[in-house]
Amino acid sequence: MSPQDPSRSGGTDRPLTDLEACVLGVVHGRQPCTAYAVRAEFAASPTRRWSGSAGAIYPLVRRLHAAELLSGEQRPRGSRTSILYRLTEAGVVALRGWLRADDLVETISLPVDPVRTRLHFVGALPEDDRRRWGDAVVEGLRAQVEALREEWRLDAFPTDLDRWIARGALDLAEARLTWFEEVRRRLGDSSALAGGRGSD
Amino acid sequence: MSPQDPSRSGGTDRPLTDLEACVLGVVHGRQPCTAYAVRAEFAASPTRRWSGSAGAIYPLVRRLHAAELLSGEQRPRGSRTSILYRLTEAGVVALRGWLRADDLVETISLPVDPVRTRLHFVGALPEDDRRRWGDAVVEGLRAQVEALREEWRLDAFPTDLDRWIARGALDLAEARLTWFEEVRRRLGDSSALAGGRGSD
DNA sequence: GGACACATGTAATACGTTACATGATTTT
DNA sequence: AAAATCATGTAACGTATTACATGTGTCC
Numbered sequence: 001m002s003p004q005d006p007s008r009s010g011g012t013d014r015p016l017t018d019l020e021a022c023v024l025g026v027v028h029g030r031q032p033c034t035a036y037a038v039r040a041e042f043a044a045s046p047t048r049r050w051s052g053s054a055g056a057i058y059p060l061v062r063r064l065h066a067a068e069l070l071s072g073e074q075r076p077r078g079s080r081t082s083i084l085y086r087l088t089e090a091g092v093v094a095l096r097g098w099l100r101a102d103d104l105v106e107t108i109s110l111p112v113d114p115v116r117t118r119l120h121f122v123g124a125l126p127e128d129d130r131r132r133w134g135d136a137v138v139e140g141l142r143a144q145v146e147a148l149r150e151e152w153r154l155d156a157f158p159t160d161l162d163r164w165i166a167r168g169a170l171d172l173a174e175a176r177l178t179w180f181e182e183v184r185r186r187l188g189d190s191s192a193l194a195g196g197r198g199s200d
Numbered sequence: 201m202s203p204q205d206p207s208r209s210g211g212t213d214r215p216l217t218d219l220e221a222c223v224l225g226v227v228h229g230r231q232p233c234t235a236y237a238v239r240a241e242f243a244a245s246p247t248r249r250w251s252g253s254a255g256a257i258y259p260l261v262r263r264l265h266a267a268e269l270l271s272g273e274q275r276p277r278g279s280r281t282s283i284l285y286r287l288t289e290a291g292v293v294a295l296r297g298w299l300r301a302d303d304l305v306e307t308i309s310l311p312v313d314p315v316r317t318r319l320h321f322v323g324a325l326p327e328d329d330r331r332r333w334g335d336a337v338v339e340g341l342r343a344q345v346e347a348l349r350e351e352w353r354l355d356a357f358p359t360d361l362d363r364w365i366a367r368g369a370l371d372l373a374e375a376r377l378t379w380f381e382e383v384r385r386r387l388g389d390s391s392a393l394a395g396g397r398g399s400d
Numbered sequence: 401g402g403a404c405a406c407a408t409g410t411a412a413t414a415c416g417t418t419a420c421a422t423g424a425t426t427t428t
Numbered sequence: 429a430a431a432a433t434c435a436t437g438t439a440a441c442g443t444a445t446t447a448c449a450t451g452t453g454t455c456c
Binding site: 018022026028029044047048049054077085089092094096097099100104106107108110111112113114116117118119120121122123124129132133136137141144160161164165167168169171172173174175176178179180182183186189 | 218220221222225228229246247248249279292294295299304306307308309311313314315316317318319320322323324325329332333337340341344346349358361364365367368369371372373374375376378379380383384386389392
């Protein structure tokens, strides 16, 4: 049964994709809300996983609506109509199913770190480029940590949950910075980089 | 000019995608090597970013070959032929260009953490499910850290670079575990979760 | 010589991105 | 009323995934 099959009605189907689940989650958090609001929230997200592009969100929301995981309330808006979405019971069930997946492998999986990925291949750079790259990355990571610390200091979080999430981001960023500062110190030694294998 | 346009010959084109760059990087590290070897390395990677599926790698390698970023040496193998690839000069240039990208935004960007993503929406779970989920995640993260620590302890890394990369993965995993243990302690309080907004 | 892993692909499918198009509302 | 911004979409495109098909070498 294809994902956009409108005959799907229950929560007994294939599990949600991450994007579907996140859309359901966002709607759940701000219902009633429009597809545009979901889009805006994705666009505002600091991570670059999804762009929240129109071509992804509008069709996806329509699909979730057709699958009756979302209910829509028409709201006239000139010649066009806006739709205010809410989660249906099936939508809540589906979202919960995604959250407490029996298989946690994907949830637990080690986050992909673009710095670590690139580090695998840094042996392909000449020594001075390597050092320059390391300096630039350290600088970028420091700025990132600084920004997250400032956000933390201001403590303008609507809920405790938001604060915990921000804390997690900050802790991760700090750990990465500390680690990479150590690595950078050694980026000059060619001896260690001969192989250049691995792909993350 | 489309990515598989065989007329592309230099390194002056659009920047490489991450997958393209990683393929070049792997070939660079083990050249000469076959598409299958690249595939195997992706499949062996602990992260789940790419599956290294045949349908992705074989066409991609052919594209890189057509673009003359890879050179191929035919090797008869029964009725089929195997191709041993190497990086061309243009391939090295392209790989280096990807590594020391002028725009580090993507490199620096905060790693996507599936745990953090799910935490955004955990308010949609009833309280006891929430606690159960938290316990399961902590258990999973502990096992992950344990495995990485063991790998670290054995210290069976071909190069220093491999060791640093493993250290980075371990540090990240430990930071995530420490953070989430703290979070889990509070997953019982409903007060904090009322909003349930955010999308990572 | 059958089973099994190694190795090389192709076809169908799904979906996220970019780029474009257009309507509605607010600002100046 | 022109410009900018908010809002709702569509079309073309590329490409990663799954599932399948098939050849090749090795091990018992």
